[in-house]
Structures are given as C-alpha cells and as structure tokens.
Amino acid sequence: MTASEPAGVLLVDKPAGLTSHDVVARARRALGTRKVGHAGTLDPMATGLLVLGVGGATRLLTYVVGLGKTYEATIRLGITTTTDDAEGEVVAVARAAALRAIEDAAVHDGVALLTGAIQQVPSAVSAIKVDGRRAYDLVRAGQQVELTARAVTVSRFEVLAIRREEHAIDLDVVVDCSSGTYVRALARDLGAGLGVGGHLTRLRRTRIGRFDVADSAALDDIAVAGLRSPADAASAALPVFAVDAAEAVDLRHGRRLTGLAARLPGSPAAAIDPAGLLVGIVERRGDDVRSVVNMPEGPR
Template identity: 70%
Template sequence: MHAGVLLVDKPGGMTSHDVVSRARRALGTRKIGHAGTLDPMATGLLILGVEGATRLLTYLVGLDKTYLATIRLGVATTTDDAEGEIVDVAEPAAVSGASDELITQGIAALTGEISQVPSSVSAIKVNGRRAYDLARAGEQVELRARAVTVSRFEVLETRRHADAVELDVVVDCSSGTYIRALARDLGNTLGIGGHLTALRRTRIGRFDVSESVTADAIAAEAMLAPAEAAARAVGRIDVTAEEARDLRHGKRLDGAAARLSGAVAAAIDPEGRLVGIVEARGSALKSAMNVSETQGEPA
C-alpha cells in the first residue's frame, strides 16, 4: 500500500471516525488518520493521511478553512446546533427587531481577530476527557476563551420568518474556530439567541472539496502523492539529487535557508519525490521530517 493523502466529502450523519473506518476497509490498511474532525451533522472536506503520509497531517491540521453554514437566529440550543435541546425562544417582536443593519454590526464584531469561547460540546479535552462527553454526562463544562481569526464572515442570503431569521453565510477562519460558537455569539449579541442548522467545510488551506471523492468512492487511485500534498500544504523547494541525498542522510544544506519563503517547505527531488519537510537552522536547511528514498513517503 502506497502512502498518500485522500480528500473525502463527508456526508451528513457519519462521523469522521466512520469515514476513517471505511477508508481502512477500502484501502486494506489500518494506518490512516485525519487532519481535523467534522461533527456528524456537518458535511464536506475531510483530509485523510494514508500509511506513511499520516505524518504529513501535522502540517495540515493548522491550515485555515472555509465553511458554508446556516444560522438560525431567535432560538438557542444546548449544543449551539440543531442537534441540541431548545433552551430559549425569542419573542417574535424581538426577532423582527433584529434588522439587517443590526445583524451586519453583530457580524462585524465577530470578524477579525476575536476571542471565542468554544462550544461546550466541542472535542477539546478538559482534565483528559472530551468536553462533549462531560456535557452529555450532565457535567458543567467551562472552557477558556481562545484567540481565533475570522477573515471573512459574509451573509449570502437572509430569510425572515415570524419566529426566526435564517442566514446562509460563508466563513473563512483560522484553525480552531468554531462556527457553532459564531452562531451562538451572534444570537447573543442581538439578544435573541442563535444556533447552527447546517455546516459544510469547503476548503482546508489549498485543498478544496471540489477535488474530493465521496465516502463510497474511496480508492487508492484517488490519493494525492505525498509530494503534491506536502507542497500544497507548506510550499515547495526543489533540490538536486545530491542535496536530496544529503538531506536523507541527516546532513544540512549550508547557506540554503534563504530558499525558504515560510517557516518550512516540502523538499522535492528531481524525480518528483518528497525528500522531507525542511526548516531553517541559522543559514542552513535541515530536515524537520525525514522520508524514505524508495517511495518519497514518510519513513
């Protein structure tokens, strides 16, 4: 089984682990991981690392993301999404008072670098246990606010009902941003509550859901080669056969750090194989992650 990266369009109702399990059966290997989960309710892009390429996931989990979502204002739930129990319903007069202008102002306050308290049913660990496990066990969960960046929070369509306002939105954000929390906080800002009713992840870094396969179409032929996936994730530098040999043997490339445009890059040999992920050490380049010479996959 060759190493590679697989882009899957997760359907609703299936957990991210369900997709991994299906990939393990389809590809005949246990060594598969993912670069960030999606809630069962959510659909869209899930990135899987297969065999040695699981080590590349380290460089994928922190990439920025794009989501399409539907927010329902006027109703608050225990989970900040449609799967939770309703805890508050705003009066129709309060809902109608949430004008487009007020909604725009509320969204503006949630755009840029913001401090966000994750949803209590997030996968964040509290004293070694997942927050969502604690919340479902009836325990009070207090999560700390974290700094996140929302670079775009744009309304695509607004639908007004007697008891609620529905917003279709697109969000570009840093890794670790919770769209459910944006829905909750927008509703709280307007004083009418809010929750998420639909969520679709369409992009992770330079990987787009339009390139993905369905969970039923998982196959080895659909995988991206480690070199392509790594280059898309962190950028690339091309190295000579001699430089590739030196890097694989743990040697540094003196004076080569200036070739980096970011903190790290994928070193690609003349055969198009991934040599490794390299980083600067002073003015030199060294491997931050070594790969095998035979297949250009992480060893």
C-alpha cells in the first residue's frame, strides 16, 4: 500500500432507491480507488448505515458483517406481497373485519413470539445462495425457492406505534437482532401469525455493532477525510490486544507470540502497537497468539 492510497472504514447513510453496489461505485469514484467493499447489504428500498472498507481495510469487513444490528421499520399488517416488502406484487389483502378483530394485545403477543432465539425462514427474495445462485435471481427467473429455517436472535422487537386504517394496520417498530436476521421475514411471520398477512413498507438500519448511522456521511459527502483509520475501525469491531514494539514486529513477520494467549481479551482481537497502529487481527492458538490478518504499516 502506497502513501497515496486511501485506507480505512467509511460509514455511509444509504438513501432509498440505490443498491449497496451503487454506493460502493460512488465511493470508488469519490475516493479514487477500486479497493472498496461493503459489510452487510441493504435492499434498494432500505436506508441507513452501510459500512464500507477502503484499501487494505477491506480485510476488516469480515469482522463487521457478523455484528449485531438495529433497524427501525414499518410493518403493514393486512397485505401480503411476493417479496415481503413494498417492492413486491400484492398477492393477498385481508378483510377489514379481520383487521378490526385484531386488538393491540394480540399484536404485542405476536411480537413476543418472534422475540428471542427463533428459527426464521429467510425471505425467498434474498441474497442467500441456492445451488450457487442468489435466491432473488431464481425467483425473478420464475423458479420456486424454498429456503431452510435458520437460528437467529431477536433481542429487541418493540412496537413504537400502532396506526389503524380500513384495510391495513401499520406498526412502527425497532428491532435489535443478530446478523442474518431478515426484518422482512419478521413482518411476514407476524402477519401470518395474526392471520392477516403482512409486509415491510419502511426499513432503516441505524447500527452495526458499535458503528452508528449518526456518525455516517451522506452519499454526496463521501471523502477521504471521512475515513476512520483501520485501528479505530478494528477497535470498534473487536476487543483490543495491546502489543509492544517487539511483539508488533514479530506479528508483522508472521511469528507467534509464544505463551501470551492469556493476555487476549477475546479471540479474534485487534492488535494495536504503541504508536496506535493496527498491526493486524490476531487469534488464540493454544497458548500462543498468531496473526490471521496482517495490516501494512500506514495510517492510524
């Protein structure tokens, strides 16, 4: 990595109507580098936090993808769509009488059933691969897609507001969940459990781990000055393992730190040298510590 190549992590507030790849393309042009990736796709309809890795810091994204996330969303009960969100075609509309029969308590009971450690079948229109192809590509090609349920954790599923209309009930909600959770699927399953169907009409991601949308840049404000250093980003995503100068040299040269595993605050961890530079990502190997991702000496 040369001194002129930008490296770090950029937080972007994605607007509606763009894909995550669109945002990456804009960042590549704004930063003057092809080395840009993202951690955690957002649907075109969704807005909010997208974490971009730039330069050598793209190697940190694998440690960001698995972090817990927070979403703000609106669920519309009473209407079912092909995609479980507002971008799909309407396939069923509940009777007004069925909606009127749903009391607030029933909504909260349904939410409670979808809170905690649950088994969730992802939406068919998703980026999950089936036989090497994305599920959404198969669906658009007219194929029937059946995905397997997976274990996810919804640590918070809170209803902030309930708005009733003749043919729908809109719920404003906030969701804290593990990586791999589909809020669209929560909307679908809540509606199905209440017997009236449901889909997502609004989705905004506000947090990934310790990264917050409040600290993000607008799409038109992407600039090198907004990059968070690899050390800062890694310290936000992982426990910090402070190393001295000699240990930093050993790690950078691929040597293990013998017998130092007891010092690790967690595995993996971000190894930070006395100058505040990210040496790399380290893991426990028996009683030793070894580097699994080496970072070049560069910006802090």
